[in-house]
Ligand SMILES: Nc1ncnc2c1ncn2[C@@H]1O[C@H](COP(=O)(O)OP(=O)(O)O)[C@@H](O)[C@H]1O
């Protein structure tokens with residue numbers, strides 16, 4: 001009992017200590033939550049400051065990036081401008097094994113390793129004819145080298161320009177090789193499309209793009225859709241919307257999302273071309289094949305829109321068939337081909353000479369390409385020639401054609417044409 005009494009007397013101080021401890025604990029808890037709250041607020045402040053700093057830096061970076069892109073585009077424009085909006089290039093086909101079984105195998109076309117614009121054709125008795133074009137590719141030039149020259153034009157299509165690239169030359173001179181190429185070594189068409197898609201990918205933070213493709217063939221002044229199963233015949237009409245723009249009712253326009261998809265369409269167009277023509281080689285050499293790509297761009301920030309067009313054209317063979325006594329259907333074909341190549345030459349010459357009247361309406365080809373060939377657009381013509389003596393007549397005609405569309409002076413940088421001695425009768429542009 002005494003023990004209990006003793007314990008009870010000792011209890012109040014313990015209780016008091018406990019009470020104080022409790023009070024201190026309570027205040028600590030309160031302080032802790034105050035401190036904790038303040039720390040959180042502080043951390044929040046710091047984080048949001050860092051975030052806004054980051055987004056400022058990001059904005060700054062994006063701004064710099066935009067400026068960089070704009071600058072790059074400007075320089076690129078200047079480069080294209082400097083080189084001229086119409087470029088005439090020449091590619092000399094290498095002498096292949098299969099070309100060597102004929103007579104006249106000696107090589108008469110030479111390029112100059114020190115001058116990328118010069119070309120010389122030996123015409124017998126030691127006489128030669130010199131040509132000067134915007135760029136000459138020697139026979140060993142690769143597909144990539146040829147494409148490099150075209151690349152700025154392809155890029156400007158994404159910026160909203162209309163671009164035409166033509167391959168001109170006699171049958172067998174390498175037009176299809178230059179445009180389509182082989183599976184292992186593709187030509188301009190595939191390289192251009194690959195470049196288009198990779199450029200669009202690079203710009204995807206600022207722009208969205210829609211790409212549509214159509215493909216037609218012009219044979220005997222008749223237009224056929226190469227992406228329709230039955231090769232539907234088409235007509236060119238003035239758009240009823242009053243804009244004066246041309247359109248082709250019924251023409252298949254296919255939206256493509258990837259380079260792989262385009263490759264499939266190219267293969268389909270090629271197959272259709274074979275089906276429509278009874279004899280592939282002859283048919284393809286007498287028709288123009290066009291691949292037309294439209295790129296619609298939207299600037300994500302401003303909503304501004306651009307429409308670029310890329311027309312890739314494998315022209316009909318430029319050889320003078322009526323010379324070999326062609327009659328009837330064949331003569332009509334020859335005249336039609338010739339008329340349209342002549343019309344194309346006239347249009348390009350008029351454009352390069354900055355003439356007021358451009359004769360677009362003289363052929364289906366120039367009429368169809370009117371909105372892509374006109375002022376402010378860009379064109380490259382790749383003139384293909386054979387180096388062999390047996391083809392010297394056609395080679396001279398092709399080079400005369402190239403020279404005709406090339407020799408007009410362009411802007412402030414005056415072109416100097418050096419003419420070699422000798423003359424060559426060439427009437428490849430005037431069927432009679
Ligand atoms: N630069 C080249 N390198 C290798 N082969 C070529 C080259 N140019 C043309 N050829 C080949 O020559 C042949 C005729 O060329 P092609 O492109 O069909 O002529 P075109 O379309 O002008 O009638 C084809 O077998 C093609 O592969």
Ligand SMILES: [Mg+2]
Pocket residue numbers: 175176177284285314
């Ligand atoms: Mg061909």
